[in-house]
Amino acid sequence: MVPLKASLRGAHKVLDKQNLFTSGEYGYHTFRIPSLLVTREGTVLAFCEARKNGAGDAGEIDVALRRSLDNGDTWEPFEIIAGDGTSTIGNPCPVQDLETGTIWLVLCRNAGDGHEKDILAGKRARDVLVMKSDDDGVTWTQPKDITADVKRAEWTWYATGPCHAVQLQSGRLIVPCNHAVLNPETGTSGPYTAHVIYSDDHGANWRIGGIVGQNTNECALTELPDGSVYINMRSYHGQNQRASAWSLDGGLTWSDITLNEALIEPVCQGSVVEDRRGGILFSNPASVKRNNMTVKASVDGGRSWTTEKELHEGPAAYSDLAIAKDGTVLCFYECGEESAYERMTMARFSRI
Numbered sequence: 001m002v003p004l005k006a007s008l009r010g011a012h013k014v015l016d017k018q019n020l021f022t023s024g025e026y027g028y029h030t031f032r033i034p035s036l037l038v039t040r041e042g043t044v045l046a047f048c049e050a051r052k053n054g055a056g057d058a059g060e061i062d063v064a065l066r067r068s069l070d071n072g073d074t075w076e077p078f079e080i081i082a083g084d085g086t087s088t089i090g091n092p093c094p095v096q097d098l099e100t101g102t103i104w105l106v107l108c109r110n111a112g113d114g115h116e117k118d119i120l121a122g123k124r125a126r127d128v129l130v131m132k133s134d135d136d137g138v139t140w141t142q143p144k145d146i147t148a149d150v151k152r153a154e155w156t157w158y159a160t161g162p163c164h165a166v167q168l169q170s171g172r173l174i175v176p177c178n179h180a181v182l183n184p185e186t187g188t189s190g191p192y193t194a195h196v197i198y199s200d201d202h203g204a205n206w207r208i209g210g211i212v213g214q215n216t217n218e219c220a221l222t223e224l225p226d227g228s229v230y231i232n233m234r235s236y237h238g239q240n241q242r243a244s245a246w247s248l249d250g251g252l253t254w255s256d257i258t259l260n261e262a263l264i265e266p267v268c269q270g271s272v273v274e275d276r277r278g279g280i281l282f283s284n285p286a287s288v289k290r291n292n293m294t295v296k297a298s299v300d301g302g303r304s305w306t307t308e309k310e311l312h313e314g315p316a317a318y319s320d321l322a323i324a325k326d327g328t329v330l331c332f333y334e335c336g337e338e339s340a341y342e343r344m345t346m347a348r349f350s351r352i
Contacts, residue, residue: 015309018075020046020066020332021344023055026078030055031064031344033162034320034332037094037137039103042325044068045137046332047105048344049090050080055341058115061088063107067137071324072348081140082131087111089129089143095165095173097202103133104203106160106175107143119157120189122182126158132203146206150197155179156189163220163271163320169227173199174209174251176231178217192217194233196251209250213257216243218269220320221251225278230302232263232272232282240264240288244302262305266290272302273321275329275351281308283319283331290317290340293333311347315340324348 021031028050035047045067052060062083067076082089088110096103109127110119118124128150129143151158157180165175175197180189194216196209212219216233223229229251235243242263245254263270263282270284279299286294286307293316296305311331317340319333328348336342 015311016073016348017311018072018346019343020075020346021048021050021064021078023342026050026064028052028064030341032318032334032341033090033092034318034334034344035092035094035161035163036320036322036330036332037096037103037164038322038324038330039096039136040098040101041136042069042071043136044072044322044324044330045094045103046075046346047092047094049092058088058110060086061090063089063092063105065137071326071328072330072346081105082107082143084109091160091162093161093163093165093175095167095175097171097173098167099171100202101134102203103137104165104173104199105131105133105140106165106197107131108158108160109143116157120180120182121187122156122189126156128158128160128197130203130206149206150177150208151179152208154181156182157192159217161220162218162269162318164273164322166222168223168229168250170250171200171202172250173203174221174229176219176221178219191215192236194219194231196221196231198251210247210252210254212245212254213243216257220270220272222272222274222280224274224280224301226301228301230272230280232270232302233257234267234269235259235265236267240266242270242282242284246301260302260305263296264288269318271319271321273323276323276327281321281329283311283321283333285316285340286310291315293319293331293335295321295329295331308351309349312345315342317341327351
């Protein structure tokens with residue numbers, strides 16, 4: 001696949017775009033839900049959902065992976081690393097334990113052809129799984145069910161990420177998640193609410209961490225230079241603004257939610273990553289509609305933002321950010337001309 005290249009001015013040297021997954025390829029109808037991890041060896045892992053028979057969020061959905069050994073310049077072939085027959089398995093959320101080298105991939109599974117409305121009504125379960133790789137993403141274990149450890153009995157809907165998780169300076173592995181709670185009197189679930197899960201023993205055991213404010217889901221997090229943790233969330237507050245919160249204890253408790261008018265959103269997913277220069281980067285479709293994929297930067301822990309680069313003017317939706325070993329910024333995102341779900345593109349740019 002030939003990369004599309006264009007020169008940029010200002011804070012960026014070169015933008016390189018490659019379409020890693022295109023709808024209809026490899027026998028799958030649609031590819032969605034991007035997730036990135038750069039390993040300590042420098043390998044770039046690009047995960048996504050491979051939706052077999054349609055673009056919807058339920059049905060036969062597997063987890064796909066492509067690997068790059070040269071900072072995202074070239075890519076190894078497509079492969080499926082997780083599937084469960086006709087069930088939905090997805091929302092890949094990877095993190096590497098930098099001490100052991102083990103890569104952990106947290107996932108969710110809908111039993112059978114369960115749709116979100118049935119799960120929210122408590123008619124079907126949504127499970128939480130984890131699998132691992134000890135060889136830089138070449139091979140993976142079978143998924144292990146950790147639902148009992150990280151999901152409360154009254155929770156119906158459950159989702160990990162979607163995007164990457166992080167390891168804190170303390171060694172803690174912390175994964176952004178969200179849930180909804182069943183009201184037994186009405187038979188419906190309450191508002192989506194972001195939370196985290198974590199492991200303090202190199203992935204051997206996982207626990208529920210702090211729960212953030214209501215009317216939030218699909219969250220991303222990063223550790224700030226002062227050791228606090230910043231979480232950025234899809235918001236249902238009717239303002240078309242991203243929601244943020246901060247933790248001073250490694251994600252066990254969270255501040256009140258703040259809405260940020262600089263981060264406009266169409267009620268969609270977004271991603272954050274520490275940029276190695278003391279700041280953080282954020283990506284999302286910066287619009288009240290799902291278009292205009294944009295990367296922004298903050299130097300004050302997510303309290304104010306400036307625009308770094310508009311990557312795609314047209315339809316765009318989910319994304320994930322990472323920093324390659326050579327310092328290149330990677331943004332893996334959904335986009336297209338008529339629909340945001342035509343292809344999944346990797347954009348690379350260097351910052352001066």
